[in-house]
Amino acid sequence: MKRKKLPKQKGKGMTILCMETTCKKEFSWTHKIVNEKITQPTCKLSGKKISTCKHLSKHRYRVRVHIPGTSKRLARKILNSTTYEMALIEAIEFRTEFMEDLTGQTSSTHEKVYLNYLVAAQIEYLNFLRNINVPEHERKNRTEKHIKEQKKCLKLFNESLTKNKVNKRTITLEKITPQHVGYFHSYLINDLEYANSTYNKKMSSLSTFFGWAIDKYSVEGKNPFTKVQNRSSFVDKDSITxxxxxxxxxxxxxxxxxxxxxxxxxxxxxxxxxxxxxxxxxxxxxxxxxxxxxxxxxxxxxxxxxxxxxxxxxxxxxxxxxxxxxxxxxxxxxxxxxxxxxxxxxxxxxxxxxxxxxxxxxxxxxxxxxxxxxxxxxxxxxxxxxxxxxxxxxxxxxxxxxxxxxxxxxxxxxxxxxxxxxxxxxxxxxxxxxxxxxxxxxxxxxxxxx
CATH class of the missing domain: 1.10.443 (hpI Integrase; Chain A)
Known part of the structure; x- marks a missing residue:
């Protein structure tokens, strides 16, 4: 069983927890250099290096989030991902949802090295819409209703990927192609049966997101939504008598x-x-x-x-x-x-x-x-x-x-x-x-x- 590791520049609050009933030890690091020698934390049961632990299969990544307004209280979640990279994305999602439920605002702390993953970029985009870490001269006053609508559109796109067996957590922005746009197109029309005007709005929202992401992260290639054709829609001009x-x-x-x-x-x-x-x-x-x-x-x-x-x-x-x-x-x-x-x-x-x-x-x-x-x-x-x-x-x-x-x-x-x-x-x-x-x-x- 390959053991789990934490990099030196690890994500905020990331740890490894041993789920063995008699252990339950939590590690905030897995290796470091002391006096030019590689050092490891020790196993609680054997007292030997963590790499020799007999229960590596029970090691899980876990994230800790500080609860605002308290001195030391933490919210914790055991993560499902088996690789550090995917566990980090899962941790970012948890931290964002937890802070949003608690305060109405998303967390502004993200690990930049992994932001080119689709889900992490979506989280950062919602922060951008809320003017979090946005220079003052670039800020726009958007309503919470508008932001929630954009969040819903991103969620629908992710649902279309999941339906077609595409892992939203592992795919990067560079790998999104017109084929994935086609999945979204089919999901909106065939599964959700949206009217043409609603379809156009959802597609426009995703095109705007990808335009922002391509510029933000210097993604190579064109916006995969550029060739989406607006569907004809009837503009309701009914007035009241x-x-x-x-x-x-x-x-x-x-x-x-x-x-x-x-x-x-x-x-x-x-x-x-x-x-x-x-x-x-x-x-x-x-x-x-x-x-x-x-x-x-x-x-x-x-x-x-x-x-x-x-x-x-x-x-x-x-x-x-x-x-x-x-x-x-x-x-x-x-x-x-x-x-x-x-x-x-x-x-x-x-x-x-x-x-x-x-x-x-x-x-x-x-x-x-x-x-x-x-x-x-x-x-x-x-x-x-x-x-x-x-x-x-x-x-x-x-x-x-x-x-x-x-x-x-x-x-x-x-x-x-x-x-x-x-x-x-x-x-x-x-x-x-x-x-x-x-x-x-x-x-x-x-x-x-x-």
Missing amino acids: KKEFDSLLNIIKPENGTVTSKSKKRAFQRNLYRPYLKDALRLALHTGGRREEIVALRWNMIKELDNKPAFIHINNFKVERMAGEATKDKVKPKIFPITAGLMQILNDLGYKNNINSSNYILCPDRDDLSTATIMDLISKGFNHYYKQLNTGRRLLFKCLRKTYLTYLDIAVNGDTKTLSSHSTDDILKKHYIDEKIVSSAVKNLNIFEE
């Missing part, structure tokens, strides 16, 4: 809000009704804003023209995240023209008492609520209540934005993009805001021709 929207608002009541949710352990009931849900949907319909924009609206974002409320000026959060910290100040903001319909909503929510204040327009008392929680409740609330209309259609919250943009484009004769301008208030008014277009939108934009 006045009848549907009015009916939707009418059924948003506490007694209609109960829904059964399922977790890994049990099913439970929750109520999706919230007092601010109707106002959120009305604001979304009359501004065309995304969820995070609606939730972030404050009264001092309202700007005037000729001493009258004319538009709401808000940062374009989505594009700013894509641009990164270094260039986000150059991203054009969003402009929401204040139409008669929107002004009515603002008045209903207390415009006169909140002029120029920094209070939130929607749900101002949110001490115990995060932005993410409110966003989640808005979209889930819309979906839940709309289903109860039984229209035969499947509309999502984003249909309100589509409805607004459709009417806005008609109102401003195709100049919709002009309302996404730029920069500070002074520059905004002097150089970017076309008052004629804002006035045109304010005058002509009537959602549902109210």
